[in-house]
Amino acid sequence: MADIIFVLTQNILPIFVVAGFGFALQRWLGVDKRPLSTIVLNVLSPCLVFSSLVGSQLPGDELASLALFAVSNVLLMGSVAYLAGRVLRLPRRQTIALMVVTMFVNGGNYGMTLNQLRYGDPGLVRAVVYYTTSTIMLYTIGIFISSMGKMPWRTALRRLLRFPAVYAAVLAIIVYSFQIPLPVPLLRGIEVAGAGAIPVMLLVLGMQLADLKTVASLRFALPALGLRLLLGPLVGLLLATLIGLSGLGRSTSIIEASMPPAVFTIILATEFDLEPTAVTSIVLLSTLLSPLTIATAITLLNL
Template sequence: MFTIVAGILFPVFAITLVGFAIGRWIKIDFQPINRINMDFFVPALVFSSIGTMSLDITKIPLLGASILTTLIPFLLMFPICKLFKINFKVWALPNIFRNTGNLAIPLFTYAFGPQALAPAVLLFVVSACAHFSLGFAIVSKGNQLKKIIKIPTFIAAFLALSLNLSGITVWPPIYEAAALLGQTAVPIMLLSLGAQMCNMKLAGLKVGIACTLLSLATGAITFLTIYLFVPLSTLHLQMMLLFTMLPPAAMNYMIAERFNMEPTKVASMVLYGNFFSVITLPILLTITFSLAQ
């Protein structure tokens, strides 16, 4: 089991380590690279994956489960923040919106094979739409609908779903070109994640540990709810176990910085949360594989 888990995580952590080296010694600014990735490569990945994915009634439970991964932590954070007297706007986002892009997609692909790519992208799209709507609404109290429909990832997902569900035939080389472009997205995500690790500071360790433990707790409650009430296949159930307990997404820091919601504290949550995944992911993967036995 150790060999299997190590074999799955090694490519993810190896590319992340290369990103750390780039950020530490070459000091490349990933901001424009990330923008190109989010505006072109990720939408291409979404379009090619959803456009060619078999959409039928069997996907409804997975879609429902993906919605619960946002809704349940959102509801849980209200009493938690009140109990511990912490700022809901600061602590809610890292516990609701997880690293579903630059960690989840490659992790699922390496763990479960190519058949996991399409459902992984579907989970990412649902999470991303929730992040750009509910996430912004939490900190801004505004209607973000106009911003959501302008996001390239959302446009690509909407177009792919429309073509897929309508049965309109698309020239196959178009999907192949999009898939080729989309293959660039995953390694860039991991490199960027590694480069962000250079910004970790010891002063934020306490906050990072607290957020990691809280994130695992809310994730465990979410997965237990899904396990008991949502009928999923073994593969999708395994994916949801990992999906519900992923570390926080980097986008949480960008939102916190934009709305001045203690961005330094949120950065510590994001960076240390992803750093501690070196410990948590092997444990979660071991539990995940036990579900198939």
């Protein structure tokens, strides 16, 4: 019990303190969060991805294993959610919504911050790999599943190509693989911008939570919460074992797999009419419950 309390107070509580600032800012001043989200999406997050991957010094095989874990986790959780929807005889749109909130986690402002607080910069570097890989899948497979084939593949591709972090990841891999030297002022500038990503992302998270006020039916919410918060860590443990991850790579990957749904799933649900009210409440409830489930998973799984 003492270990769980330590994780809650030392690793998770600081995240919600900063998010609380954003929550209060939104409630008291009604600040428009869209400019901040735009800055994070197009500048700070790509800089964080680039600087983390370039400076990671991760062996190529570990980098590939971490990316494989992310891909496998997203696909396996999606398959489990689809089967759960069929077993529960959920309507088609609820089944698709269940898949989306189960597959894609808040691995950015929540997951990366937690891994950095717990393991320092080496943990952040490995968490960035999961975040980048899963985000690319969100903007491709996530959009396709949400549209269920209604959106032309060219449209999905155009949306992906508008995501700067994709280019940042590709450029970082090129620079890392070929050991291309970069001008020190340029690299330092990118590192400074990247360092600002996490605090701003946490503020945005709090502002987003301040706008979530809806409640889902228990028949839909309970399976989603169970799959994402309870089954997620176990699936992460299984995949980490099968892939052969160890050390920090194992710990950070399982923690990322234990995160609540990404806030962006609300945008998908709204865009494609996938029970947006229910998805919004699931994101809110799972985020509020996640400190207990994540702290328990970290303690019991010795992460």
